[in-house]
Amino acid sequence: MVPSSSPILYSLTLFVSLFFLFLFAPQILPPLRNRHRQPLISPQDELDDLRLFREATTRGGSSKISHLGTINPKPKIAFLFLTNSDLVFAPLWQRFFESSGNGDLFNVYVHVDPSTKISTPEWLVKANFVPARTTARASPTLISAARRLMANAIIDDPFNLYFALVSQHCIPLHSFNFVYTSLFGNPSSASKAFLTQRSHKSYIEILSDAPYLHNRYVARGDGSLLPEIPYDKFRVGSQFFVLAKRHALLVLKERKLWRKFKLPCLDLDSCYPEEHYFPTLLSMADPKGSSHYTLTRVNWTDSVDGHPHLYHQSEISPELIHTLRKSNSSLNYSYFFARKFSPDCLKPLMEISNDVIFRD
Ligand SMILES: *[C@@H]1O[C@H](CO)[C@@H](O)[C@H](O)[C@H]1NC(C)=O
Ligand SMILES: *[C@@H]1O[C@H](CO)[C@@H](O)[C@H](O)[C@H]1NC(C)=O
Ligand SMILES: *[C@@H]1O[C@H](CO)[C@@H](O)[C@H](O)[C@H]1NC(C)=O
Numbered sequence: 001m002v003p004s005s006s007p008i009l010y011s012l013t014l015f016v017s018l019f020f021l022f023l024f025a026p027q028i029l030p031p032l033r034n035r036h037r038q039p040l041i042s043p044q045d046e047l048d049d050l051r052l053f054r055e056a057t058t059r060g061g062s063s064k065i066s067h068l069g070t071i072n073p074k075p076k077i078a079f080l081f082l083t084n085s086d087l088v089f090a091p092l093w094q095r096f097f098e099s100s101g102n103g104d105l106f107n108v109y110v111h112v113d114p115s116t117k118i119s120t121p122e123w124l125v126k127a128n129f130v131p132a133r134t135t136a137r138a139s140p141t142l143i144s145a146a147r148r149l150m151a152n153a154i155i156d157d158p159f160n161l162y163f164a165l166v167s168q169h170c171i172p173l174h175s176f177n178f179v180y181t182s183l184f185g186n187p188s189s190a191s192k193a194f195l196t197q198r199s200h201k202s203y204i205e206i207l208s209d210a211p212y213l214h215n216r217y218v219a220r221g222d223g224s225l226l227p228e229i230p231y232d233k234f235r236v237g238s239q240f241f242v243l244a245k246r247h248a249l250l251v252l253k254e255r256k257l258w259r260k261f262k263l264p265c266l267d268l269d270s271c272y273p274e275e276h277y278f279p280t281l282l283s284m285a286d287p288k289g290s291s292h293y294t295l296t297r298v299n300w301t302d303s304v305d306g307h308p309h310l311y312h313q314s315e316i317s318p319e320l321i322h323t324l325r326k327s328n329s330s331l332n333y334s335y336f337f338a339r340k341f342s343p344d345c346l347k348p349l350m351e352i353s354n355d356v357i358f359r360d
Contacts, residue, residue: 040139040264041133041140041141041144041262045133045144046262049144049148052148052151052152052155053147053151053252055151055155056150056151056152056154056155056249056252057154057249057253059154059155059158060154060158060245060248060249060252061249072191073159073194074105074159074187074190074191075159075160075161075162075184075190075191075193075194076104076105076106076107076157076159076160076161077105077107077160077161077162077163077164077179077180078106078107078108078109078150078153078157078160078162078164079093079106079108079109079164079166080109080111080146080149080150080153080163080164080165081108081109081110081111081127081149081166081167081168082111082135082142082145082146082149082165082167083110083112083113083116083118083167084112084113084115084116084135084168085116085118085168086116086117086119086168087110087118087121087168088168088343088346089168089169089170089346089349090121090123090124091121091346092171092172092346092349092350092357093123093172094121094122094123095350095353095354095358096172096175096176096357096358097123097176099175099176099177099358100176100177100180101177102187105176105180105187106176106180107128107153107156107157107160108123108124108126108127108128109127109128109129109130109149109152110124110127110128110130111129111130111145111146111148113132113134113135114133114134115134128152128156130148130149130152131148131152132145132148133145133148138265138268138271138272139264139265139271140261140262140273140274140277142239142273142274143258143261143262143273143277143278146274146278147251147252149163149165150163150243150248150251153248154245154248154249154252160245161193161194161197161200161245162183162184162200162242162243162244162245163244163245164179164241164242164295164336164337165239165240165242165243166240166296166337166339167240167339167340169310169339169340169341170240170296170337170338170341171337171338171339171341171345171349171357172336172337172357172358173297173321173324173325173334173335173336173337173338173357174325174334174336174358174360175357175358175359175360176358177360178334178336178360179336182334182336183200183242197244197245197246198246200244200245200246201289201290201291202241202242202243202247202282202289202290203241203242203243203290203291203293203294203295204237204238204241204242204243204278204279204290204291204292204294205236205237205238205241205279205292205293205294206235206279206282206283206287206290206292207235207236207237207279207292208232208235210236212270213234213236214231215267215269215270216234216236216270216271216272216276217231217234218267218270219266219267219268219270220260220263220264220265220266220271221266224260225260225261228256228257228259228260229257229260229280229284233280233283233284234280235276235280235283236276237276237278237294238275238294238296238298239272239275240294240296240337240339241295241296242295242336246289247289247290250281250282250286251281251282254281257280257281257284258277261273261276261277272306293327293329293331293333295333295336295337296335296336296337296338297324297325297335297337297338297339298338298339299311307340308339308340310340310341311340311341311342311345312342312344313344313345313347316345316352317352318352318355321352321356322356324338
């Protein structure tokens, strides 16, 4: 009995093992799978985006102050939240927006990866959820998502003159009024901003020197960015920026560089298209129009796998906020936002929000 049942037992065991391997392998191996399957932008997505960007540049480009229909218009900041997880710092942002004392000075737009379910606190109900598509690291989808946010904001409200891109891991370091007056001057004279838009600076990091820059340049293959982007024009910068409207429009009109940056990467370890497309484009098109630094503080000390330092609950203190605000540069500017913060930071941040963060 025993010898004859043995082969059957073996086969059965083998079958069962294979079955379980088949069942659980996708959960055991997701990083490997994802690395080899970048979501590409489908021709249909590309067409939809083109239509959206064209509408934005047509409408946004022609909204003259005389068409705004208001005697004393106030410019607004469009806050663009790009996320693929829940917005855990929404309560802090809500306090930030409430600190404005005036809901007419900003708009909020959110691009949520379609695979993400997000809880909707009160201010999110007021927020505009823009039609979103899949986003993924090491792919040009993050560029598309940022452009979609800008396009929707431009179409939605001609009073949006600055576009601040943030993520779910970002927090404010100042009150709303500090951010607003830094960009537009004090609210009583801010309506001038419509007339002086041409001189508005964009706040985006633009660096010509960084470790592994050449690996990033050839991430799609040798010479793949030529002839549009010679190596000496290739730039790197933070993914998060505050763009003036004329630059947001420029980014939405742009086709030449996008045709190259949308190519899939072959070397995924050196592939961060969103950290190159915007800085390279603005540096080529209007180098004097940008600060070349970002207003979003990030701590790259001991970064792992391209991720910056993630702040935890125990690190939150008034001193940290004061330290993060200060630029380490002769330009002596103050950061507006910081990242990345883990969800457990919400509580201690809320506790110091009114006395520290929103006290400038
Ligand atoms: C930056 O991160 C490192 C750890 O990676 C930490 O020791 C340091 O205090 C952080 N710096 C600031 C200014 O928060
Ligand atoms: C500030 O910058 C200088 C030179 O760029 C650098 O040596 C120093 O470590 C920086 N300090 C901090 C706190 O980042
Ligand atoms: C930087 O600016 C702050 C506030 O505007 C000022 O108090 C400080 O003295 C300035 N520091 C330097 C080194 O210029």
